[in-house]
Amino acid sequence: MPAVRILLLSDTHIGFDSPRRERVVRRRRGPDFQASFERALEPALRREVDLVVHAGDLFHRSRVCARVAEEGLGPLRAVAERGVPVFLLPGNHERSRIPFPLFAAHPNLHVFHEPTTFVPVVRGVRVAIAGLPYVRRVGVAFRRELWRTRFHESPADVRLLCLHQAIEGARVGPAEFTFRPGRDVITGADLPSAFDAVLVGHIHRHQVLTHDLRRQPLPAPVFFCGSTERTSFAEEPETKGALHIEVRPGTSPRWRFLPLPTRPMRTIPLVGGPGALERLRRALAGCPADAVVRIALQGAGAPPSSAEMRALAPSMNLSLSFGRDRR
Numbered sequence: 261m262p263a264v265r266i267l268l269l270s271d272t273h274i275g276f277d278s279p280r281r282e283r284v285v286r287r288r289r290g291p292d293f294q295a296s297f298e299r300a301l302e303p304a305l306r307r308e309v310d311l312v313v314h315a316g317d318l319f320h321r322s323r324v325c326a327r328v329a330e331e332g333l334g335p336l337r338a339v340a341e342r343g344v345p346v347f348l349l350p351g352n353h354e355r356s357r358i359p360f361p362l363f364a365a366h367p368n369l370h371v372f373h374e375p376t377t378f379v380p381v382v383r384g385v386r387v388a389i390a391g392l393p394y395v396r397r398v399g400v401a402f403r404r405e406l407w408r409t410r411f412h413e414s415p416a417d418v419r420l421l422c423l424h425q426a427i428e429g430a431r432v433g434p435a436e437f438t439f440r441p442g443r444d445v446i447t448g449a450d451l452p453s454a455f456d457a458v459l460v461g462h463i464h465r466h467q468v469l470t471h472d473l474r475r476q477p478l479p480a481p482v483f484f485c486g487s488t489e490r491t492s493f494a495e496e497p498e499t500k501g502a503l504h505i506e507v508r509p510g511t512s513p514r515w516r517f518l519p520l521p522t523r524p525m526r527t528i529p530l531v532g533g534p535g536a537l538e539r540l541r542r543a544l545a546g547c548p549a550d551a552v553v554r555i556a557l558q559g560a561g562a563p564p565s566s567a568e569m570r571a572l573a574p575s576m577n578l579s580l581s582f583g584r585d586r587r
């Protein structure tokens with residue numbers, strides 16, 4: 261049997277820094293998020309994969325205007341229109357439901373409005389794709405919600421489980437925070453052995469888990485593709501991208517990370533008070549022209565005004581953080 265080729269992306273956060281009305285005219289990051297999302301889908305538009313899974317947080321907010329809804333759902337519809345089925349899971353940023361569901365109306369675009377299992381046949385292979393929208397207190401609810409997908413009822417050659425949750429052993433942030441079993445975390449031991457691969461959003465750092473924290477092997481690899489753009493400075497050193505996963509019935513999956521070009525992030529310290537603007541100008545001269553910059557204010561002196569700082573580097577995004585570098 262041929263391998264099933266899957267494009268996994270998640271956490272595109274469409275609508276991030278994309279206000280309906282601009283109170284301040286400055287460079288916005290919304291277009292970066294849109295560009296990364298659309299770039300991540302290119303292998304599907306070229307029909308290099310058999311199906312696409314978006315594992316949640318398509319949108320940054322649960323309430324979006326029609327323009328943002330179309331910016332998120334339009335590109336997925338375009339992939340569906342090319343004949344590549346798309347499976348979309350609502351995340352926590354969507355409050356577990358996709359806004360403007362009519363914008364998702366396409367026979368090839370499947371939304372996990374509730375725990376369910378879709379069984380498309382691709383290249384002659386029956387693929388059961390079980391998924392559940394983001395659930396709170398998943399540490400308690402997981403078994404019950406998983407059962408609601410009825411994943412065990414459909415005969416299939418390949419079985420995938422799609423989630424938007426934290427899973428034991430996942431790591432995030434500069435301090436390597438590690439998710440441990442608890443109220444909001446799925447434990448490795450709770451993952452059933454029925455699946456060939458577990459495809460997960462929510463954790464913004466790309467990683468693949470094969471063992472739990474007790475070093476017990478997981479029944480299937482757990483794939484986090486990570487976000488397609490950096491939503492916070494906790495993601496500063498991370499490479500962003502999507503995952504190409506191949507599952508041949510009866511064998512272990514193979515995968516390849518598909519990196520995306522994203523704008524560089526920089527944190528620069530700045531001592532406030534007299535001369536701060538000139539010190540900032542010199543520091544920004546050492547940053548790439550399109551950098552997303554966090555200015556970590558130090559000492560008791562005042563920072564320059566926002567307008568003064570923006571005028572120094574109109575092609576960058578600048579934000580101020582107070583106190584010592586918080587990391």
Ligand SMILES: [Mn+2]
Pocket residue numbers: 271316317351353462464
């Ligand atoms: Mn997210």
